[in-house]
Amino acid sequence: MTAVAGDRDGLIVLDHGAGGGMSRELVVDLIATGLGEVYVGEWQDSTLLAVEPGTIALTTDSFVVDPPFFGGGDIGKLAVTGTVNDLAVCGARPLYLTLAMIIEEGFPLADLATIVASVRACAEEAGVRIAAGDTKVVRKGEADRIFLNTAGIGVLDRPARPDSRAIVPGDQLIVTGYLGDHSIHLLSLRAGLGFESRVPSDCAVLSGVIGELLDAFGPDVHAMRDITRGGLGTVLNEFAADCGYGLHIDGGALPVRPETAMAADMLGVDVLYLANEGNLCLAVAPRAAAGVVDLLRRHRYTAQARVVGTVVTGGGVTGGGVLMDLPGGGRRDVELLYGAQLPRLC
Amino acid sequence: MTAVAGDRDGLIVLDHGAGGGMSRELVVDLIATGLGEVYVGEWQDSTLLAVEPGTIALTTDSFVVDPPFFGGGDIGKLAVTGTVNDLAVCGARPLYLTLAMIIEEGFPLADLATIVASVRACAEEAGVRIAAGDTKVVRKGEADRIFLNTAGIGVLDRPARPDSRAIVPGDQLIVTGYLGDHSIHLLSLRAGLGFESRVPSDCAVLSGVIGELLDAFGPDVHAMRDITRGGLGTVLNEFAADCGYGLHIDGGALPVRPETAMAADMLGVDVLYLANEGNLCLAVAPRAAAGVVDLLRRHRYTAQARVVGTVVTGGGVTGGGVLMDLPGGGRRDVELLYGAQLPRLC
Numbered sequence: 001m002t003a004v005a006g007d008r009d010g011l012i013v014l015d016h017g018a019g020g021g022m023s024r025e026l027v028v029d030l031i032a033t034g035l036g037e038v039y040v041g042e043w044q045d046s047t048l049l050a051v052e053p054g055t056i057a058l059t060t061d062s063f064v065v066d067p068p069f070f071g072g073g074d075i076g077k078l079a080v081t082g083t084v085n086d087l088a089v090c091g092a093r094p095l096y097l098t099l100a101m102i103i104e105e106g107f108p109l110a111d112l113a114t115i116v117a118s119v120r121a122c123a124e125e126a127g128v129r130i131a132a133g134d135t136k137v138v139r140k141g142e143a144d145r146i147f148l149n150t151a152g153i154g155v156l157d158r159p160a161r162p163d164s165r166a167i168v169p170g171d172q173l174i175v176t177g178y179l180g181d182h183s184i185h186l187l188s189l190r191a192g193l194g195f196e197s198r199v200p201s202d203c204a205v206l207s208g209v210i211g212e213l214l215d216a217f218g219p220d221v222h223a224m225r226d227i228t229r230g231g232l233g234t235v236l237n238e239f240a241a242d243c244g245y246g247l248h249i250d251g252g253a254l255p256v257r258p259e260t261a262m263a264a265d266m267l268g269v270d271v272l273y274l275a276n277e278g279n280l281c282l283a284v285a286p287r288a289a290a291g292v293v294d295l296l297r298r299h300r301y302t303a304q305a306r307v308v309g310t311v312v313t314g315g316g317v318t319g320g321g322v323l324m325d326l327p328g329g330g331r332r333d334v335e336l337l338y339g340a341q342l343p344r345l346c
Numbered sequence: 347m348t349a350v351a352g353d354r355d356g357l358i359v360l361d362h363g364a365g366g367g368m369s370r371e372l373v374v375d376l377i378a379t380g381l382g383e384v385y386v387g388e389w390q391d392s393t394l395l396a397v398e399p400g401t402i403a404l405t406t407d408s409f410v411v412d413p414p415f416f417g418g419g420d421i422g423k424l425a426v427t428g429t430v431n432d433l434a435v436c437g438a439r440p441l442y443l444t445l446a447m448i449i450e451e452g453f454p455l456a457d458l459a460t461i462v463a464s465v466r467a468c469a470e471e472a473g474v475r476i477a478a479g480d481t482k483v484v485r486k487g488e489a490d491r492i493f494l495n496t497a498g499i500g501v502l503d504r505p506a507r508p509d510s511r512a513i514v515p516g517d518q519l520i521v522t523g524y525l526g527d528h529s530i531h532l533l534s535l536r537a538g539l540g541f542e543s544r545v546p547s548d549c550a551v552l553s554g555v556i557g558e559l560l561d562a563f564g565p566d567v568h569a570m571r572d573i574t575r576g577g578l579g580t581v582l583n584e585f586a587a588d589c590g591y592g593l594h595i596d597g598g599a600l601p602v603r604p605e606t607a608m609a610a611d612m613l614g615v616d617v618l619y620l621a622n623e624g625n626l627c628l629a630v631a632p633r634a635a636a637g638v639v640d641l642l643r644r645h646r647y648t649a650q651a652r653v654v655g656t657v658v659t660g661g662g663v664t665g666g667g668v669l670m671d672l673p674g675g676g677r678r679d680v681e682l683l684y685g686a687q688l689p690r691l692c
Contacts (some may be wrong), residue, residue, distance in 0.1 A: 018575065018576070018683070019574070019575030019576030019577075019580055019621075020580065020619070020682060020683030020684055021682050021683060021684035022684050023575075024682075045405060045431075045432035045433070045435050045436055045571065045572065046403035046404060046405035046432050046433050046435075046436040046438060046498070046500065047403065047404050047405065048402070048403050048404075048436065048438075048502060049401065049402050049403075049404055050400070050401050050402075051397060051400075051401075051402050054396070054397075055394050055395065055396050055397075056394070056395050056396075056397050056499075057392035057394050057395075058392060058393050058394075058395055058442060058444060058477050058478050058499065059391060059392035059393065059444070059478050060444035060445070060446045060478045060479065060480050060495070060497060061446065061480045062446045062447075062448050062480050062482045062495060063482075064448060064484050064488075064489075066488075085391075086391035086392050087391070087392050089391050090391055090392040090394065092392060092394075096404060098404060098405070098406035099406070100406045100407065100408045100495050100497075101408070102408050102410060102448075102493055131404050132404050132405050132497070133406065134406050134407045134408050134495075136408045136410050136690075138410050138490065138690060139690075141487070141490075142410075142412075142489070142490040143410075143488070143493070144484065144487075144488040144489065147448055147489070147493070149406070149408060149446050149480075149495040149497075151406060151444045151446075151478070151495075151497030152392075153404065153499070154392065156394060225391065226391065228365070229364065229365030229369075230364070230365030230366055234365055234366065273366070275365075336366060336367050336370075337364070337365075337367060338361070338366055338367035338368050344482075344484060344485075344488075
């Protein structure tokens with residue numbers, strides 16, 4: 001619980017966003033204090049940071065997940081993992097995040113403190129610092145509870161970095177975790193389907209295992225993406241479009257929980273397009289594939305790592321396209337989805 | 347107008363945020379194309395940027411202004427100026443912004459294109475590039491039209507930089523524009539008071555004039571803030587708290603439009619705490635004050651620059667406090683406001 005004043009029920013009021021003493025109290029006593037040594041922001045308009053010469057990676061994401069608390073995480077954890085993972089898959093070492101919040105009037109201060117604690121724990125795990133922040137409060141009904149935004153800065157301090165334009169025929173395609181866990185958990189939670197207790201969100205900080213992987217296999221890791229909004233199907237199509245070769249997927253090799261397959265059937269959604277928040281897709285040189293899978297399997301967040309396909313020229317697969325062998329026989333084109341009505345999963 | 351598909355009325359639909367082809371179309375064909383050469387993001391998880399060795403400045407702000415279009419600007423202009431100005435007042439040269447949008451289902455695509463065009467024009471004026479972006483769509487009623495977030499990176503490439511801890515007694519306090527223009531414009535617009543046509547928002551890119559000022563007067567500019575949420579009263583209290591000396595303000599010297607004074611009276615708000623979006627408060631060494639005012643007055647955005655007070659020890663002013671002589675005689679303490687019900691001005 002927090003000692004910051006809200007209304008008599010401990011809820012956020014508009015004055016928390018007005019830039020005066022109540023704003024300062026919320027930001028200093030609840031947010032900055034809650035973040036502890038993870039917060040390195042200055043109380044000026046910008047925070048000054050020393051960076052080594054060279055190349056930095058920059059990314060941003062807003063988070064509007066509904067509901068903001070779920071099994072395996074909350075919007076605070078998601079806001080750190082999402083941005084840290086986006087930096088890490090590009091080969092960058094995540095260093096600093098910004099943290100901006102849009103809070104609906106009436107949001108419980110205690111829930112805000114919980115979210116801040118999640119941000120802190122997750123930032124500590126990832127070894128990043130929160131270097132700047134912003135807090136806005138909007139009237140009741142003008143936002144749904146709480147939205148977060150993080151922007152992230154990382155440094156590129158390895159000689160090689162994954163780049164999907166470097167994918168070549170023969171590369172092995174690897175997936176590291178069960179497909180769709182984050183989506184199925186949230187969809188089940190929202191619809192009360194009962195799967196949410198058996199399929200938690202896979203939301204996880206992947207920068208640690210990615211760092212080890214790149215240190216061990218650097219130039220052989222040709223491409224890496226985290227599977228988020230749009231699912232594996234979208235990542236595969238991006239890989240194919242970027243390199244111009246065909247991707248041939250073994251549908252029977254894909255890691256899918258039985259509960260996820262059942263829930264997806266009930267919901268009428270395709271597992272290939274469901275979002276994860278702690279799952280990677282990689283394209284690696286054939287000589288490194290076994291070693292990469294072995295390293296990934298020794299980490300808890302990537303223990304389901306396996307080869308699920310190959311980069312090809314010909315063999316019935318169009319260049320820039322994705323073809324999947326179905327477990328029961330037959331093949332299917334994995335196309336870029338045009339739209340999908342699964343909002344607010346992240 | 348834009349050729350991107352929406353619903354039959356040209357409105358944003360949930361599929362624009364689902365991460366598939368419709369998302370890509372919105373992001374590539376409307377947003378990135380609309381930003382033109384200002385957009386330097388890569389279609390990867392992060393964008394890689396070369397930075398010179400040394401110190402960078404980092405900041406972030408969310409923008410929830412209501413309404414998103416107003417006289418003198420819109421939420422897109424505000425999102426660039428706000429972050430660029432925050433970098434510039436710290437002595438940094440703004441280089442890169444991220445741009446994240448949370449859009450309510452049903453928002454007109456044409457309005458989004460207008461906002462993107464504002465971002466572009468404003469980024470061009472400030473000489474910054476948009477290096478990473480994110481777009482989320484939430485259901486009708488889950489957000490009020492559109493919220494933006496920008497995070498900004500600048501480089502510190504000048505030997506001296508303003509720092510409010512460097513303020514010393516004798517420093518002259520300067521304000522560069524009419525107080526409260528942004529607040530009064532928006533409050534009048536929302537309440538239909540009729541002042542909105544005579545008091546436009548002062549939203550402006552100040553990095554150009556700030557750069558010139560620092561090049562000319564570098565170490566004599568002891569402190570600089572842009573006057574935003576919380577108004578001049580908040581900036582003065584921050585200056586006083588940071589340096590520990592008293593601030594003695596000449597209330598009669600403050601630049602206030604007659605319309606603003608009238609509107610503030612009608613609305614029952616205090617001009618000292620109203621927000622600007624293109625107004626600076628500086629503390630400068632006495633020997634530089636006349637030259638600083640002269641330089642500022644030659645620029646259209648800072649043409650109202652004038653000395654409004656002095657940093658003091660004693661003379662009835664408490665260290666860390668702010669005292670103002672009233673035009674009609676008498677004095678008043680300018681205190682840190684605890685809360686103020688003026689939400690969603692930025």
